[in-house]
Amino acid sequence: MATVYIPVSPLGAIPAATSAATLTTVLLASAHPVPGLAFDAAGDEAVLFQLDLRNYGSGNLTFAMDWTSPTANSAQVIWGADFLAYTPTTDSGALSAQSFATNQIVTAAHAGTNPQRVMRSSLTISVSALSNDDIVWVRFYRDADNGTDTMPGDAVFIGGTFSYSDT
């Protein structure tokens, strides 16, 4: 048994058709830009990741995400993910008729003292009807209208890794 890791970058995200998180950059001290996806504080925004889960075995999908805040040094963000799997050739439904499974959310706190710290949060995505070699779409969003999302200003996703077991 081994764990399979799929790194994802903000640059590889597919913008949602409406209310998409926007590409941004965070500058390092040397002025080199780190790409990020800015998720608004006042309304839900989302992107999609398309994954090819080769040799998927069993269990849930885990999404370890790195994020930061340009302006907040406390409070918390609610991150969420929806899941959709499609088995090529076998599934007969139209792609446009597919819908996401019930979302999963995680409360992610920004540790105090300084803005622009990078926080790492983990979201366990319960998978359903997932088979080996399925195409998977994960809708990743900030649940900004959730009453417990308290962080003012954008939350900026700068990268993450999906992982799963191959047996």
Next chain:
Amino acid sequence: MAVLSNADRADVWAQWMRDNTQPIDVTKQELRAAFNAIDDWVETNSATLNLAIPQPARTRLTAAQKARILMAVVQRRFVRS
């Protein structure tokens, strides 16, 4: 003039958070309460402010022109020192 509608207050609050580049140490709900309170204060005190403007400016300037004067003065006093 009434206070801003809930939707207008939400728009202003949301845009302020997008535009802000300085560290902020309150929650977005606490920030929203500040917007609500300031809008309430403006509603309560706008007539007093108008009376403080000497003539003929008080009657010859439009409300929007007087509002822009207020914005300029407040910005110079508290934002750009």
